[in-house]
Amino acid sequence: MIDLIEKLNTLVTLFSKNIAQYKGSGYDEANARTDFIDKFFTLLDWDVANNKGSSEVYREVVREDKVRINGTNKAPDYSFRFGGIRKFFVEAKKPSVNIKDSAEPAYQVRRYAYTAGLRLSIITNFAEFAVYDTRIKPSMDDKASTARIFYCTFEEYEKHFDFLYKTFTAEAIRKGDFDRFAEENKNKKGTSEVDTELLALIEDWRLVLAKNIAKNNPGLSIYNLNTVVQRIIDRIVFIRIAEDRGIEDYELLLTVTRTANIYEKLIQIFAKANLKYNAGLFAYENWIDNVSIDDTILKNIIVNLYYPKCPYEFSVLPIEILGSIYERFLGKTIKFRGIKGDIGSKAPARTAIIEEKPEVKKAGGVYYTPQYIVDYIVQNTVGEKIKNKTPEEISKITICDPACGSGSFLVGAYQYLLNYHLDYYTKEKNVQSAIKKEKIYETYQSSKNAANIRSYKLTIEEKQRILTNSIFGVDIDSQAVEVTKLSLYLKLLENEGIEAKEHGQLFKHSDFTLLPSLENNIKCGNSLIGTDFYSQLSLDLTDDDRVKVNCFDWDFGSGIRDQGSGIGEGLFDIIIGNPPYVQTTNLTEMMQEYFKKNYSVVIDLYSLFIEKGLKLLRDNNKLGFITPSLFLKGVAYDKLRELINNKCSNVIIKEYGDNVFAKVKMPTCIILLAKGKNKNNKNYFENEKINLFKKIKTVKLGDISNISRGLEIGRDKLLSKGKKICLTGGNISVYYQKGTEYIDSKTEKEYSKNKEIFKSPKIMLRETGNRFFATIDYEDVLTTRSIYNTRIIDENYKPEFILGILNSSIFKFYFRQFISPDTNIFPKIRIIQLKDIPIPIIDISIKADKTKHDNLVSFVEKMLELKQKEATEQNPKLRTMISRQIEGVDNAIDKAVYELYNLSEDEIKVVEGER
Numbered sequence: 001m002i003d004l005i006e007k008l009n010t011l012v013t014l015f016s017k018n019i020a021q022y023k024g025s026g027y028d029e030a031n032a033r034t035d036f037i038d039k040f041f042t043l044l045d046w047d048v049a050n051n052k053g054s055s056e057v058y059r060e061v062v063r064e065d066k067v068r069i070n071g072t073n074k075a076p077d078y079s080f081r082f083g084g085i086r087k088f089f090v091e092a093k094k095p096s097v098n099i100k101d102s103a104e105p106a107y108q109v110r111r112y113a114y115t116a117g118l119r120l121s122i123i124t125n126f127a128e129f130a131v132y133d134t135r136i137k138p139s140m141d142d143k144a145s146t147a148r149i150f151y152c153t154f155e156e157y158e159k160h161f162d163f164l165y166k167t168f169t170a171e172a173i174r175k176g177d178f179d180r181f182a183e184e185n186k187n188k189k190g191t192s193e194v195d196t197e198l199l200a201l202i203e204d205w206r207l208v209l210a211k212n213i214a215k216n217n218p219g220l221s222i223y224n225l226n227t228v229v230q231r232i233i234d235r236i237v238f239i240r241i242a243e244d245r246g247i248e249d250y251e252l253l254l255t256v257t258r259t260a261n262i263y264e265k266l267i268q269i270f271a272k273a274n275l276k277y278n279a280g281l282f283a284y285e286n287w288i289d290n291v292s293i294d295d296t297i298l299k300n301i302i303v304n305l306y307y308p309k310c311p312y313e314f315s316v317l318p319i320e321i322l323g324s325i326y327e328r329f330l331g332k333t334i335k336f337r338g339i340k341g342d343i344g345s346k347a348p349a350r351t352a353i354i355e356e357k358p359e360v361k362k363a364g365g366v367y368y369t370p371q372y373i374v375d376y377i378v379q380n381t382v383g384e385k386i387k388n389k390t391p392e393e394i395s396k397i398t399i400c401d402p403a404c405g406s407g408s409f410l411v412g413a414y415q416y417l418l419n420y421h422l423d424y425y426t427k428e429k430n431v432q433s434a435i436k437k438e439k440i441y442e443t444y445q446s447s448k449n450a451a452n453i454r455s456y457k458l459t460i461e462e463k464q465r466i467l468t469n470s471i472f473g474v475d476i477d478s479q480a481v482e483v484t485k486l487s488l489y490l491k492l493l494e495n496e497g498i499e500a501k502e503h504g505q506l507f508k509h510s511d512f513t514l515l516p517s518l519e520n521n522i523k524c525g526n527s528l529i530g531t532d533f534y535s536q537l538s539l540d541l542t543d544d545d546r547v548k549v550n551c552f553d554w555d556f557g558s559g560i561r562d563q564g565s566g567i568g569e570g571l572f573d574i575i576i577g578n579p580p581y582v583q584t585t586n587l588t589e590m591m592q593e594y595f596k597k598n599y600s601v602v603i604d605l606y607s608l609f610i611e612k613g614l615k616l617l618r619d620n621n622k623l624g625f626i627t628p629s630l631f632l633k634g635v636a637y638d639k640l641r642e643l644i645n646n647k648c649s650n651v652i653i654k655e656y657g658d659n660v661f662a663k664v665k666m667p668t669c670i671i672l673l674a675k676g677k678n679k680n681n682k683n684y685f686e687n688e689k690i691n692l693f694k695k696i697k698t699v700k701l702g703d704i705s706n707i708s709r710g711l712e713i714g715r716d717k718l719l720s721k722g723k724k725i726c727l728t729g730g731n732i733s734v735y736y737q738k739g740t741e742y743i744d745s746k747t748e749k750e751y752s753k754n755k756e757i758f759k760s761p762k763i764m765l766r767e768t769g770n771r772f773f774a775t776i777d778y779e780d781v782l783t784t785r786s787i788y789n790t791r792i793i794d795e796n797y798k799p800e801f802i803l804g805i806l807n808s809s810i811f812k813f814y815f816r817q818f819i820s821p822d823t824n825i826f827p828k829i830r831i832i833q834l835k836d837i838p839i840p841i842i843d844i845s846i847k848a849d850k851t852k853h854d855n856l857v858s859f860v861e862k863m864l865e866l867k868q869k870e871a872t873e874q875n876p877k878l879r880t881m882i883s884r885q886i887e888g889v890d891n892a893i894d895k896a897v898y899e900l901y902n903l904s905e906d907e908i909k910v911v912e913g914e915r
Contacts, residue, residue, distance in 0.1 A: 096125075
């Protein structure tokens with residue numbers, strides 16, 4: 001450190017002695033970078049000049065080429081990376097620029113870093129050094145001090161050098177000190193991640209476009225309205241990003257807003273783009289080109305996409321962030337809603353609204369996969385498959401996501417392939433041959449101080465070849481298919497622009513197109529249902545039904561041929577993804593019947609995708625999914641676990657709990673497996689516990705009851721006094737309600753749309769706990785969403801009978817076995833787990849069954865009475881006597897339940913070991 005301080009002081013002294021010269025008009029930014037800024041970051045242990053000779057993929061510092069438009073830089077000066085991942089930008093200025101007080105440089109770097117999703121970034125001219133929290137959305141009206149969390153001058157470098165070294169070096173990033181500093185200084189006020197803000201912007205576009213197009217084009221169907229709105233948004237996003245990357249002329253879109261008939265002018269731009277890219281995104285479709293859209297709508301969208309009003313710098317927007325935005329965007333759809341028409345009108349007018357898709361609502365939200373999950377799965381499937389292989393060998397490898405959504409897994413796999421190929425070609429022994437074969441081309445940094453730094457890029461043709469040879473996907477949603485294509489196209493053109501134009505990479509010859517067709521790579525269809533579905537002669541399908549079913553026979557043209565024994569078998573070397581988390585009970589009866597005939601486990605779609613994925617795989621190849629972890633323990637998933645144990649090898653399961661998906665709580669796991677016989681007969685499910693629930697015939701609780709959550713209200717709506725009782729999970733104990741909460745009548749009307757779920761008698765079961773906590777309500781009380789309201793609909797069962805089972809010792813054991821094996825936490829019980837509970841089949845017309853049933857009901861009724869007495873008894877001696885009676889009745893309930901499940905003495909000992 002002492003040696004570094006000495007070198008720092010040498011720099012500072014040099015700057016100080018000649019400060020008037022350096023702050024003069026003749027000393028520019030390029031010289032400041034060469035003379036001081038590069039050297040300063042070298043002192044912070046960054047390999048600024050790439051003296052280590054790192055490959056293009058892992059170069060620590062990338063000096064961005066700059067395109068000056070209207071006096072502003074269109075790329076940050078430095079990108080500092082760790083492990084090939086951007087961590088922060090540095091924007092360099094000449095020393096004459098006043099960094100402390102000038103708002104423009106601050107806005108500039110904050111736009112870059114905010115759009116790139118980076119936590120922190122820096123502006124420096126060596127004379128001054130400023131660090132910004134770049135999670136805060138920038139505004140052109142912000143002061144230079146807005147979001148600034150550190151500032152010093154060159155005279156203070158020595159004083160602060162220990163802090164700078166321990167925060168902004170690669171080692172500090174590796175140790176987590178960089179991220180800790182970011183969190184400690186996070187400005188909670190005003191902090192808003194770029195994906196949330198950009199999603200809100202695009203959703204606003206969708207709504208205003210949908211309303212205007214619906215009004216101006218009354219004959220348009222809802223399906224076509226969704227299509228045209230999506231197509232317009234995709235085209236605008238693509239061209240605007242291409243502008244900032246230098247692939248299109250800057251302000252190409254903006255020019256059309258200065259005249260009338262904006263949509264007609266846009267159609268002309270789209271037609272030219274179709275010739276240039278020739279990839280389907282801009283393909284001519286008469287009905288799309290002929291819709292009517294008001295100029296004011298399009299103008300408002302477009303003008304707000306440009307500097308200085310726009311807070312986004314699209315040249316640095318990661319495709320992965322765009323994918324996360326689109327995934328949530330795809331969770332909603334446009335619907336028509338009738339409104340009152342003019343007086344005398346025969347038919348009501350209609351307007352467009354945006355609603356969450358039913359399947360998304362039933363699944364509890366959109367499960368967009370975080371990047372670290374994508375990277376882990378890609379590394380352990382694609383990475384393992386291509387390790388040490390040549391590009392020629394890799395060209396035969398096929399990768400598929402059978403439920404691709406916005407394409408996050410396919411983009412991740414494609415990026416991995418691009419990195420691998422560039423790394424392979426730029427090895428010293430391969431580089432000249434790769435240049436000759438036009439796999440890569442040589443490029444030089446254009447700024448003065450970087451003129452001698454050589455780097456390489458993959459050619460457009462090579463990136464196209466890699467994409468079309470190896471990346472495949474399917475999704476039932478046609479909009480998702482278009483978004484996946486858009487994401488892959490933008491990934492292909494990432495890091496292209498002015499430099500590529502100069503090297504002849506963008507327009508090599510007259511018939512050269514920038515993008516390949518992906519029509520044979522990304523398909524729209526139902527991965528789980530083939531056209532044999534239509535052999536059911538009783539089918540009576542509407543157009544809406546056909547869209548929902550959307551049968552697909554896994555035909556990818558001549559590029560891929562089945563290598564298995566049936567349609568869609570043995571097509572791929574790698575299957576990856578995040579399949580939908582929808583229960584099959586939410587689908588039509590026809591679809592459920594089809595699944596029962598064709599799959600082993602028909603509970604939810606993700607389990608079907610695991611089974612289908614195995615069929616799609618070629619032998620000895622890999623599948624990697626992130627799914628709910630319910631199948632690891634749930635009784636109903638026995639056949640799926642058996643299938644995996646019998647037909648798979650090298651199974652790896654990594655559990656993550658319920659913190660993977662923002663705002664959506666679901667316990668998840670990554671499952672990695674290879675298709676092939678389990679030669680050692682290994683049980684890959686170490687939590688496969690003793691199953692005492694197979695000894696008798698059972699019915700699922702979900703089949704004999706209706707289970708629903710309570711009201712979607714927060715604690716701020718609850719009162720200590722009021723007319724209407726509304727209980728929370730905290731009010732529910734075993735056989736007992738402790739305390740009471742209330743809501744006012746206004747809140748009840750606002751939130752209680754379905755009062756049927758609150759009718760008594762009902763079992764109230766707490767969502768959170770280390771066992772089942774349940775009691776009975778006889779008074780039609782309301783509950784919040786932290787309680788499951790269970791109303792028994794089978795006349796063979798009284799709710800008291802079910803309550804006794806849920807609160808018994810055997811179901812403490814069940815909870816540890818199949819709900820949560822971790823006794824140190826209070827896990828959330830999922831509704832699918834509750835519905836899955838095995839209940840003994842009872843027929844009260846049979847005397848022996850009725851006796852068992854009524855016996856347990858009597859004990860439970862006594863228990864409910866005693867628990868109430870215990871809670872209200874003031875005399876401690878009497879309370880002790882009541883507690884002892886409760887213990888006796890509890891033992892009697894356990895004994896009755898043991899008999900119901902036909903447990904032996906040894907099995908009872910196993911259960912009671914869990915007490």
